[in-house]
Amino acid sequence: MRRDRARFTLLAASGAVTALTLAACSSGDASTTASTTAGHPITVGISLPLTGQFSADGIATEHGYQLWQSDVNANGGLLGRPVQLKIVNDNSNPNTVTKDYTTLITQDHVSLIMAPFSTLLTASAQPVAEKYHYALAAGSATGPAVFTQADPYFLSVSVPDATEMQPFANWVAALPAGQKPATAAYPMVSDPFADPPVEATEAYLSKHGIHTVYATNPAKAVTPNATDSNLTPIADRVAAAHPQLVVLGTVDVPSLLAFVNAFKAKGFTPKIMIASSGPDQGEEFLHHIGPPNAQAIMVPDGWYGGEPNALSHVMVQDYIAKFGGTTNDINADVAEAYSAGETLAAAIKATGTLNNTTIERYLHTHTVQTVQGAATFNALGENTDAQHQAFIFQWQNSQFLQVLPTHPGPAALAVKPNWG
Numbered sequence: 001m002r003r004d005r006a007r008f009t010l011l012a013a014s015g016a017v018t019a020l021t022l023a024a025c026s027s028g029d030a031s032t033t034a035s036t037t038a039g040h041p042i043t044v045g046i047s048l049p050l051t052g053q054f055s056a057d058g059i060a061t062e063h064g065y066q067l068w069q070s071d072v073n074a075n076g077g078l079l080g081r082p083v084q085l086k087i088v089n090d091n092s093n094p095n096t097v098t099k100d101y102t103t104l105i106t107q108d109h110v111s112l113i114m115a116p117f118s119t120l121l122t123a124s125a126q127p128v129a130e131k132y133h134y135a136l137a138a139g140s141a142t143g144p145a146v147f148t149q150a151d152p153y154f155l156s157v158s159v160p161d162a163t164e165m166q167p168f169a170n171w172v173a174a175l176p177a178g179q180k181p182a183t184a185a186y187p188m189v190s191d192p193f194a195d196p197p198v199e200a201t202e203a204y205l206s207k208h209g210i211h212t213v214y215a216t217n218p219a220k221a222v223t224p225n226a227t228d229s230n231l232t233p234i235a236d237r238v239a240a241a242h243p244q245l246v247v248l249g250t251v252d253v254p255s256l257l258a259f260v261n262a263f264k265a266k267g268f269t270p271k272i273m274i275a276s277s278g279p280d281q282g283e284e285f286l287h288h289i290g291p292p293n294a295q296a297i298m299v300p301d302g303w304y305g306g307e308p309n310a311l312s313h314v315m316v317q318d319y320i321a322k323f324g325g326t327t328n329d330i331n332a333d334v335a336e337a338y339s340a341g342e343t344l345a346a347a348i349k350a351t352g353t354l355n356n357t358t359i360e361r362y363l364h365t366h367t368v369q370t371v372q373g374a375a376t377f378n379a380l381g382e383n384t385d386a387q388h389q390a391f392i393f394q395w396q397n398s399q400f401l402q403v404l405p406t407h408p409g410p411a412a413l414a415v416k417p418n419w420g
Contacts, residue, residue: 041084042077042354044069044112044344045104047125052092054117057333061117061140062087064337067319072341078348086110090121097124105132111354114340117333119143119161119192129153135360137343138381139336143192147380153360154381157339157370159302159390161196165247167404168274168298168392169201171413172245173208181244181272185214187234187259188249190221194276197300198249205245213241216249224251228258235262242268248275253285260289264419273416274298279395286398292420294395296413302389303335303372304402311342312371339370 046065049058069083077083086108090096097116104110105128113129115122115138122141129136130153138146138156146156172181186202188195195218206212214237222230235258238246250256256278263269279285279299286294305316305327315338319330346368347359367376367385374385392404394413401411 039077039079039081041082042079042112043084043086043108043110044114045101045108045110046085046087046114047090047097047100047104047116047121048087049092049117049121050087050089052090054092054121057117057140057331058092060331060333061337063319063323063331064139064334065114065341067315067322067334068338068341068345070322071315071318072345078345079352079354090116092121094121094124097121098128101125101128105134112344112356114337114344115139115141119145122146126151126154133357135344135347135356135363137340139338139340140333144196145192147382150379151381152364152379153356155340155343155360155363155375155377155383156381157343157375157383157386158336158372159386160382161193162200163197163387164276164300164302164390165197165201165274165392166204166387167390168300169204171392171404171406172205172210172272181210183213183241183243184210184245184247185238185241185243185270186212186216186247186249187214187231187238188216188218188221188276189231189251189255190218190223191249191251191276194249194251195221197276198247201247210245213243214238221249224255224258228254231255231258232262235259236266239263239266239268243270245272246270246274248273248278250275250278253278253281253288256285257288260293260419264293269416269418271416272296272298274300274392276300280393280400282400286395290420291395291398292417294398296394296396296416298392298394298403300390300392301332302386302391303332304391304393305330306402307391309371309373311369315371335371339372339375342370343368343375 048062049055065085069085072083088100090100113134113136115125115136117140119141122138123145130151136154139158141156142158143161186198188198202215248259256275279297280301316327347362351358351362364377367374373389375383376385378384391402393400394403396414403411403413
């Protein structure tokens, strides 16, 4: 399950003009761009959490779908027909998601569907899509719960949660003697997004000689409360073990701060520290933790505005033209939703049909290009190319920089100083 992930990396200026030429896309409202296409609109049904627990991500996801729609319509639509979105609000409720997609398919008779935000909500849409044989392209559903069995109609474009930290794990395991940590701790909250990368990292590093001194039992993981005070005893146990490496399964800034404050109180500073979520929250993170304490903390993600992808550069410019703001304001949820739209569009353009079975068969046998990179889907619906699209970011002197993988040309990694 993805969280609110605003990006804070400046867009690289070089290549932007070339990107525009390559992608030949432009922005605009659906109401104005639809008039440039002929024929009856193609309706795409989507259920999104526009209110409730996931509303921030739901609105960002809605922006991604709307941006994709306007770009498609500005370039002639699909099969010469304009794209129309029918978006309904599921209020962050999985049961409502099931009802919404059933209604969209059986009563509204939409031609296509795309997934809601998160693993949790998408897992409720999957059975409906499979029952009615509708291709379900998803941008933010990347947790293990959506990959439990072969599903020909499910297509998850983004980096699976379990592999998000793999560039970090590879880097740690390859460190030379004297720099490689000997001990590690893996505390985590109870969350389907935060936990898989932590568990995968522990399994990998344990095989590479790094001794685990603390690991949260997933069955006993606690859910963060309003103050996150229930995380303090866990943080105290980690501090008492004095691991050189700490891999945190956190969901936001407050849950991360619970660990940091406990570590500070115990006088414990790990040499290397990474968290599932929290450090990616930009000014909110810096404001609460302070720049000196943010120094060298890392976090994974699957997209950022400055990555060298021509399609991504165009999407960033189109987003700013349509919604305003700067590159720093673009949430990764936008790119994930946009990628889901690109996936369906590629299959429709290649096959010349809106038949969902034909669409899913094409996508299981061909690679398509998105703003996040290439997408090739296996029988579970995982993007097998996504392992090359996982990035690690680190705070350095109040800047949020991509540091891993080391190619092409990221910033050098900083060393974690003692808490300020």
